[in-house]
Amino acid sequence: MMLAALSGWTTLGVGGPADEMVFPETVDDAAAVVRRCAASGLPWRALGKGSNLLVDDAGVRGVVINTQRLRDISVAPDGRVRAGAGVATSVLMRRTMDGGLGGLECLVGYPATVGGAARMNAGGRWGETGARIEDVVAIDAAGEIVTVSAADCAFGYRHSALGRMLVVEVGFRLPQVDVAAYRLRISEIHREKAAAQPLKEPSAGCVFRNPVGASAGRLIDQAGLKGRAVGGAMVSNVHGNFIVNRGGAAATDVLRLIDTMREAVLRSSGIELRTEVEIWRRG
Ligand SMILES: Cc1cc2nc3c(=O)[nH]c(=O)nc-3n(C[C@H](O)[C@H](O)[C@H](O)COP(=O)(O)OP(=O)(O)OC[C@H]3O[C@@H](n4cnc5c(N)ncnc54)[C@H](O)[C@@H]3O)c2cc1C
Structure with a gap:
């Protein structure tokens, strides 16, 4: 699909078009896209909410793989959660809270997808995403579906070893919490961030x-x-x-x-x- 500017797909709102943008609906679809790119020598990039991106005015060559349709999520009572790469972190937080689970203070105050947050090991003062991850399902450069353990993700400061892969699903292990107290803590973190950062711009x-x-x-x-x-x-x-x-x-x-x-x-x-x-x- 030929595309309009990527400015509409990023939170900063700048940037030119991609040659092509695709929206895989399943892990197999996503793997097929990566295999097609590998076979034809086309570069590809993963796009989540575009909240950590500055796209050049000339846009980008090749295929942008938008993960927004990879949005399955399952929450087990033992704290194990599986979420598609395109699940918004706000949805992840709401769904896990409904299941009595917490531990995602690190994701408060910014838009992200599960895949982008894993890849960036997003977080800050209130912890980092990688600390809650058990494993990541990803497509490697050859288009193979692989499972990467948290240890092999090598999470560091706004960094992981997932840079050359397409994350398609993330497995979390979250603690049971007192939901009322957790909800209060989330609002306090949000208030603190909103006072210190230009969240509305x-x-x-x-x-x-x-x-x-x-x-x-x-x-x-x-x-x-x-x-x-x-x-x-x-x-x-x-x-x-x-x-x-x-x-x-x-x-x-x-x-x-x-x-x-x-x-x-x-x-x-x-x-x-x-x-x-x-x-x-x-x-
Ligand atoms: C107001 C505001 C506040 C913010 N505050 C914080 C903060 O406190 N802490 C913090 O860490 N970040 C913060 N950010 C930055 C940003 O939200 C995070 O880096 C977030 O994790 C990016 O997620 P995304 O889905 O938007 O990824 P994108 O911006 O779409 O992509 C970011 C990078 O991850 C890659 N990527 C995306 N999805 C995948 C995938 N499925 N597989 C492989 N690679 C992928 C992209 O190719 C790109 O390299 C903030 C941003 C905003 C706008």
Whole structure:
């Protein structure tokens, strides 16, 4: 299927088209897409909610595999949960809470799919997704369906070994909780995040990874960059590590702003920031 701009598929709202976007409905469908790409030498990329992505204005070559139709979910009373890669983490939280399960504080306050959260080992102060994962079912580069244990996922800071695979299903093991107390805790975390981050404006979350022992947001703030804008892209006034799209931003605006931030922080602190947001380029 030929596609309109990827800007409509990302939370930052920038980026050009993909040559093709597909929506596999089953694990076998997904494996067939990867095999077709492998056989024809076409590059492919996985797309969840697009909440950690900056897509170039020229778009991307090859096939974007949108996981949104992989949305089966099962919740067992013993705390074992299986969820398709395209299940929204908000749905995962609601369904597991209905089953008396908790342990997903790490997923509060941002849109994501189960596959994207596993791949990125999403989280922060309140824990990380990988800590709740038992295994991941994925399609490898040759199009084979493989099961990867949590240990082999090698979860680290916003990192996993799943980068070259398509995650199709994730197995979680979650603790039984007092649901009323858990619900309260989730709302408190949400309130705390909403006060500190521009959750209502289009963004891709934190632009830069935190350097060891430092906060990227604080370094950007100290470099005097809050409110700095290039075209439609602006460093949030609420949190220095967020770039918001204040309307009509192009990817080039965001990329130029990222360079400005990196250079200013290097000048003021001697620290070289590395991006957390994933940049998709056509080349
Ligand atoms: C307001 C806001 C706040 C945020 N706060 C946080 C936070 O506190 N902590 C945090 O960790 N992140 C945060 N993020 C970033 C983002 O939400 C997470 O990284 C999230 O896990 C991305 O999930 P996604 O489904 O949107 O993945 P996408 O953005 O679609 O993809 C991200 C990467 O994962 C890959 N990917 C996606 N799905 C799959 C799959 N099925 N198989 C293999 N690879 C896949 C993509 O190819 C891409 O490389 C925030 C974002 C926003 C907008």
